[in-house]
Amino acid sequence: MHQPRLKSKVRCTDREVGEITHVIVDPLSHDVSHIVVGGNGGGGRQIPMSEVQSVVDGLVQLRTASNALAQFPPLKREDYVTTHEVEIAHLEDHLHVESGEVLVPLPTLERNVPRRTFFMNLTHVIGALVALPLAFPVLKYLMKPMYSPFDNAWLKVGNVNRIKTDDVGMQFKYKKKVKEAFMPEAEVDKNVWILKASPAVLEEVYRGKDMEFRDQTGRLVWTNKKDVPYVVFSGKCPHLGCGYKWRKVPKLGKEIFLCPCHLSIYEPSGKVLDGPAPRPLDTLPIRVDAGGNVEIIDMEFKAGTKAQTRIV
Ligand code: FES
The missing domain is CATH 2.30.30 (SH3 type barrels.)
Known part of the structure; x- marks a missing residue:
């Protein structure tokens, strides 16, 4: 036929x-x-x-x-x-x-798959399957620093017997071992400001509530009790991260924390009094033993934001 x-x-x-x-x-x-x-x-x-x-x-x-x-x-x-x-x-x-x-x-x-897309996708899948075992250890190594948990170790920073007056900021310096991404571990100089708060300042800091600190999984790391008078602030200004000082300002008739970078001014409680700072000074976990030895957990927060977001 x-x-x-x-x-x-x-x-x-x-x-x-x-x-x-x-x-x-x-x-x-x-x-x-x-x-x-x-x-x-x-x-x-x-x-x-x-x-x-x-x-x-x-x-x-x-x-x-x-x-x-x-x-x-x-x-x-x-x-x-x-x-x-x-x-x-x-x-x-x-x-x-x-x-x-x-x-x-x-x-x-x-069928039901556009012809070229089918072969293209198939090629990509095969390529990915071949490359994955090779790339995985490298990716794991590269990404590890991004996902390593925050360091919540207690660091000794000094003794509170240095503080002679209530509501006066006192700088405590310490060294911290830091591992930056792929660089070797290094020791860096850091500082915090500690004050022995009067009941009025303590109330401004804690607003009548204990302050909880949690890690990225939500696990409770520490609670600052609202009636412990020692308060510690991170040494970095929440505006853009500069170091700030304790200053007597005769014009204001009071002592305050002053950041010289963009002139943010903070009350002894850390509350913003003036300047571009978007939030109060960052309070950190603190514990003081019977002998007055102070330990803190060194935490860093994202600068320039109203919300307090921990980054270190
Ligand atoms: S960094 Fe402190 S005011 Fe800008």
Whole structure:
């Protein structure tokens, strides 16, 4: 039997039902496996070649009656590619339909996925699977400093017997071992300000409530009790992180914390009195033993924000 050609008329046993709009080719055998009949009631149905009785002079005769065509599935164009889009070796040696939409079924896996995207995604997945075992140790090493937990160690900073007057800021210097990303560990000079707060200043600091400090998992690290008079402030100004000083300001008739960088002024309680600082001085965990030895937990917070966000 001749191969059915595109645009050939198609007849059922009772009447003509349209013409061939596509032929579907088996990519392995190179034979035409189906014709697609459109127009006049053909309805774009895929009709298997087993239903073709004869092909004579551009007329395709089917074994089926026209009212039985509905049993054949309609063409799902997205499940096929044309022979212009795929290279099938020696197809033309076997196929004699005129040029047009000669279709080849897509592999099942590739259906419903745009063709190029499928292969691109597949290539990426394979590449990622190959690269992952190699990249993982490097990524782990590089990212470790970003995710290492905060250091909540207690640091000795001195003795409170240095403080002779209430509500007067006293600077305590200490050294801290710091490991910056991939640099070797180094010891840096740091400082905090501690004052022995009067009940009025203590009330301004704690607002009648104990102050809790938590780590990034939400675990409670320490609680500053609201009635312990020693209060410690981070040595960094919350505006942009400069160091600040304790100053007597005759004009104000009081002593305050003054940051020289942009002139933020803080009350002894750490409350902002003037300047660009977005929040009060950062209070840190403090504990004082019976002999007056002070320990603090060194914490650093994001500068320039109203919210207090711990970064170290
Ligand atoms: S850094 Fe202190 S006022 Fe700007």
